[in-house]
Amino acid sequence: MEKQMRWRWIATHLAAAAMGAGLVSLLALRSATPEPRGRPGPDPLRAGPAEFAWREHPPASFPIPPYARHLSGVKVVLDPGHVGQIDKGGDWKRGPTGLREAEVNLRVALYLREFLVAAGADVTLTRAEDVDLGLSDPEDLSARAKLANDLRADVLLSIHHNAGPPGANYTSVFYHGPPGHSPASQVVGRHVVAGLSEALRLDQHAECPLVSDWAIYPGEGFRVLREARVPAVLSEASFHSNPAEEQRLRDPLYNRREAYGLFLGLARWAQAGLPRVRLLEPADGRLRPAQRVVVELDDGLTGRGGLGNQTRKIIPESLVVRLDDKPAPFEVDWARRQVRFTPTREAARGAGRLLVDFTTVFGQTVLHPRIELTPERRP
Numbered sequence: 001m002e003k004q005m006r007w008r009w010i011a012t013h014l015a016a017a018a019m020g021a022g023l024v025s026l027l028a029l030r031s032a033t034p035e036p037r038g039r040p041g042p043d044p045l046r047a048g049p050a051e052f053a054w055r056e057h058p059p060a061s062f063p064i065p066p067y068a069r070h071l072s073g074v075k076v077v078l079d080p081g082h083v084g085q086i087d088k089g090g091d092w093k094r095g096p097t098g099l100r101e102a103e104v105n106l107r108v109a110l111y112l113r114e115f116l117v118a119a120g121a122d123v124t125l126t127r128a129e130d131v132d133l134g135l136s137d138p139e140d141l142s143a144r145a146k147l148a149n150d151l152r153a154d155v156l157l158s159i160h161h162n163a164g165p166p167g168a169n170y171t172s173v174f175y176h177g178p179p180g181h182s183p184a185s186q187v188v189g190r191h192v193v194a195g196l197s198e199a200l201r202l203d204q205h206a207e208c209p210l211v212s213d214w215a216i217y218p219g220e221g222f223r224v225l226r227e228a229r230v231p232a233v234l235s236e237a238s239f240h241s242n243p244a245e246e247q248r249l250r251d252p253l254y255n256r257r258e259a260y261g262l263f264l265g266l267a268r269w270a271q272a273g274l275p276r277v278r279l280l281e282p283a284d285g286r287l288r289p290a291q292r293v294v295v296e297l298d299d300g301l302t303g304r305g306g307l308g309n310q311t312r313k314i315i316p317e318s319l320v321v322r323l324d325d326k327p328a329p330f331e332v333d334w335a336r337r338q339v340r341f342t343p344t345r346e347a348a349r350g351a352g353r354l355l356v357d358f359t360t361v362f363g364q365t366v367l368h369p370r371i372e373l374t375p376e377r378r379p
């Protein structure tokens with residue numbers, strides 16, 4: 001990632017400040033419930049009966065859960081960050097004893113691909129070897145985003161590991177831009193955070209591990225996310241700069257644990273339904289004067305059948321229909337799950353950028369909410 005040293009430094013300091021705030025509140029809590037003199041207070045991470053302890057690693061086991069079947073046919077693009085062949089010397093993207101981030105990213109991606117393929121997902125890697133991509137710039141982030149865009153991937157997951165002061169080691173998952181830019185990216189990010197947390201059992205946790213890339217580059221973000229036109233997140237599962245974590249990251253079993261955490265996140269994301277919209281009218285996508293527009297709403301759940309299937313899954317108040325960034329007055333046919341509207345003559349002459357989005361009871365939003373219409377005649 002470009003300017004990585006800079007943003008990692010900033011990220012680490014933000015996290016250090018956040019952890020400092022956490023420590024203050026922890027101290028306040030302890031002073032409110034004083035321990036008897038001479039006895040150490042309980043370790044908040046290991047309090048209670050032994051079976052409640054946050055162990056570093058659960059026993060190694062990687063079952064494919066039944067709900068992972070909802071990943072079947074889902075288009076996933078995995079982007080193992082950087083390229084191992086490129087070595088700028090010194091400690092560039094290396095841990096304290098020389099472990100290369102690019103190599104770890106790739107191992108995790110290859111393990112993750114195994115899990116996803118076992119669940120029936122349609123997986124593409126931006127690189128499957130530790131060599132360059134044949135691009136003029138091997139670190140070309142635009143090409144990685146373009147690959148996902150051209151495939152119209154359901155999700156692009158860029159896999160990285162973080163660097164900072166030796167003591168830092170926590171998970172961050174980044175989405176692009178302001179909250180409204182791509183709600184679908186934030187949804188997948190939430191699931192990925194939870195999956196990693198469960199799999200890696202790190203002692204440190206960022207106060208809000210789901211982070212906008214604007215926190216690092218205000219108004220700009222990370223190129224691989226900024227240029228993605230599909231749901232996209234970038235995971236920094238842990239810090240390869242942390243001496244103990246670097247040693248764990250050398251262990252293929254630990255890499256597989258991380259991949260499994262990412263897999264569980266994606267499986268639960270798919271279980272929650274992957275909403276889509278489809279243009280029914282105009283069938284050819286051409287917007288003529290007085291042309292009615294009809295869009296089918298697929299909540300990603302109703303097609304499965306089962307208990308409660310007849311109940312509505314889309315939150316009505318969440319429906320948004322915008323033409324060229326302006327709200328379009330629309331009506332909904334809930335029986336057919338369609339929205340309909342007829343743009344004004346003026347609106348029909350616009351650029352034709354249609355956005356239809358909604359939120360389901362499962363908290364999912366439309367994966368590809370943007371529909372391009374072709375206005376019949378431009379002014």
Ligand SMILES: [Zn+2]
Nearest residue numbers: 001081160161
């Ligand atoms: Zn990286």
